[in-house]
Amino acid sequence: MKRLLAFALLFATQAHAESWGGKDKWQHALVGAGTGAVFAKATNDWRYGCAAAAAVGLAKEIYDSTNRNRHTPSFKDFAVTAAAGCGSSIVVAPNYIGFNIKF
Numbered sequence: 421m422k423r424l425l426a427f428a429l430l431f432a433t434q435a436h437a438e439s440w441g442g443k444d445k446w447q448h449a450l451v452g453a454g455t456g457a458v459f460a461k462a463t464n465d466w467r468y469g470c471a472a473a474a475a476v477g478l479a480k481e482i483y484d485s486t487n488r489n490r491h492t493p494s495f496k497d498f499a500v501t502a503a504a505g506c507g508s509s510i511v512v513a514p515n516y517i518g519f520n521i522k523f
Contacts, residue, residue, distance in 0.1 A: 440496055448497050449504040452477060456505030457512045466506075466513035473505015474498075 452473040460469025477498040484491035 452501035452504035460509035469509025477501030
């Protein structure tokens with residue numbers, strides 16, 4: 421629990437360091453969207469896709485926090501990864517919330 425709290429505080433202190441339009445946000449969005457889509461399609465449930473994308477984003481930021489000499493942890497990177505993954509998993513899953521048009 422202490423590590424989780426320390427990690428959350430680390431994210432809070434880094435939140436101002438980078439803009440939402442940072443140079444690597446599109447890479448985080450692509451990885452998140454791909455992860456979310458694959459897991460949602462494999463499990464037929466958008467929630468698993470969303471959770472998988474969030475887990476990948478969190479794992480990357482934990483890695484960044486342990487390798488500060490070459491990487492910078494960022495809450496915004498995590499948020500972009502998770503949001504893109506949730507969005508793609510909702511669209512790809514067969515029983516998503518919204519309209520489902522079949523031909």
